Amino acid sequence: MKYQIVIAGVGGQGAVFLVKVLSIAASLAGQKCLGTENHGMSQRGGSVSCYVKLGDFYAPAIDEGQADLLIALEATEALRNLHYLKPNAGTVIVNATSEFPEVAYKVYHTDAFSKARNKAFPIDALNVYMLGFTLAKDPNFPFTCKEIEQAITKMNPKLAEKNINVLHQAINDAKAKA
């Protein structure tokens, strides 16, 4: 299996956390995994894009036209990174309102900002919420909910319960909407 994921967002939204969770999930599932994170300037509100490559890969960065999935924590960052997706075959999971423009990929959007504003979940769990939404929407996503739960627990047992609740809430929200 080969599966490549781009995670895009703005510094501070927790994109790096998702890279960690996915690479731990890969190791728990006995898969090969190479990923990268962005540090430095990107902490200060700049654009952040991180990569996770599952399967037989040697270079940590994802080339344009190569990713299977784009998880975007913010709408403009989704658009900025669209061309990393495989033409006609990529999936976009994006935190955006219904005004997200028509693009040549399969797009699943959820307005997570509005939900957080209505106190449906704490804003600092936006990343986990989007991961839950991904689990519910992307049929090719290479991890099960169980594996993600285990990875979240392994990463930080103290915050695991809170994060897993948000994960499930996103899955339920996604199913309710469909």
Place this chain on the structure above:
Amino acid sequence: MKQTLMGNDAIALGLIHAGIDMVSGYPGTPSSEILANFQKYKHHFKLDAYAEWATNEKVGFEVAYAGAIAGKRTCATMKQVGLNVASDALMSAAYIGLKGAMLLVSADDPGFYSSQTEQDSRSFAKFARIPVLDPATPQEAYDMVKLGTKISHLFETVVMLRPVMRVCHAREICEVDEGLSVTPLEGNFERNVPRWGAVPPAGRFRQGLEQLERIEVIKAWNWKELIAPKVAALKGEKVLFLTSGTGDGYVREAVTEQAIKADVLKLDMPYPLPKTELEALFASYAKVVVFEESYPCIEEQLSSPKLYGKLTKHAHEIDEFSKAKVMETLANVGIVKKANPYQSPKFTGELPRRAPNMCPGCPHRDVHYAITDVFKKEHAICPSDIGCYTLGLNQGAIDTILCMGGSVSMASGFAVADPKKAVVATIGDSTFTHSGVAPLINAVYQNHRFVLVILDNSTTAMTGRQTTPERSNPAQVDIKRIVEGCGVACHEYFYEPELSKTIDFVRSLKTAYEKATGPVVAVVREFCVLDKEKVEGQLGRAFVEIDQDLCVECDWCITAFKCPPMHYDENGKMAIDPFLCAGCSSCLDVICPVDAFVEKEEV
């Protein structure tokens, strides 16, 4: 044992498993987590090891080097631009050699993600004539830490490990040792004046000759131990690709995915190269292409009409590698037909640029605003330095940035060259102790007239909040007293979120400057909003919103203050993003000319 590790984590663990127990360095992206992670492992393994941040890279290098000549296994960590600072010491150490072992980790940043320049540390290793190892992945970085330590001990030389950003910040499931198997070496300095204290020309001349001999021996070792076994495994295709570090990953993926017939030879130690043996190898190939990041370090050591790369203009000369660039090079060389198989349509609509910006609530923003407000852009020159406050560029508050400590010496230069303008320099606390003190002494004794504002948030914020000398030991190291020790008074201000108070303070500096005959120096005692320990009780006076009936869209707040929550909403009026606002209230009373910023009722 398998572990999911980030490259810098793998390097830190490698240091432990290589028996290194003295680590010194200066933070710099992408290298910073190495020392921090070593400290973490040190506690985990209950290791009696030294691992501290130095005031700059040269100091860090020298501490580690002294450890190594006293017979210990040591390491210095930095980023490529930091190596420039340490290079003075490195060049001498490369002549003299050592007893225990010393690994110099210099992390490169191809693609300039968080650096002023792209320079290739491997070229520096070549310049200094020390061996360099170039890992491609976290696993290799881990293995090469151990290999490098061994080579260092074997040949009594400093060995460089050069991971790039895509190794430092890559994550991989790595195979690592379990527990601790090596015992640290006891330090024991043996006096040997002709070696450690040799004075030019006779002593150093001999060491220079020895260095040349040593590098020949290492070349032979590189061939026998690292290259020859790989050569034996080549398939005998018509073209040969020479790779190094991350270049290898891109090449290997492109070769498999595009079904290109080629032999790939990865050079783990790109300097020193066994030229004769490698060139002899070329005989059986039609073309040899070099893929390396970021300078032509390998290419410069070899010569053959069959050789293609950066020097022959067949490969890109700047920026990070990608598979698309590999294919482009191959097309240029005539190995594949043109056309980039790695291409997807870009979104063509307009997207807002998202420049890195200071955090909401950061005190630096207020100080920059106050300086431009009081001194006026048209009448002032504002040199600044390397750190979070560099992002004051977004506020239009900064005129020049050169290198660590450069703001102070440049302020001197501007004061001499353009005395009609006021010169107001800014520098952070960590940068000041790194290399701002020497130029301040220079300015004091030569009476250069400018204002220097030291922004003291007591942390090295930009690289992830590493501790600073003052933070660790405030009783002994105090910026105010350092300034006074340089021979000049130090104005002190304890930051408050009320912007008018910061402006008043800067006004008092202006008054002092008008009467001054030399530098006017101030320290602003701040905090970093990400610094949980210090920020307690300092932020959160009031959240704000915009009275949209009052807002006249004059752009002033967003251009001169540029706090991330400020943006235009659908109606073209200023609005504050409640998720981003830190509630520091700085923007409340002073900035808006029509007082459209108001305190938010409910939070």
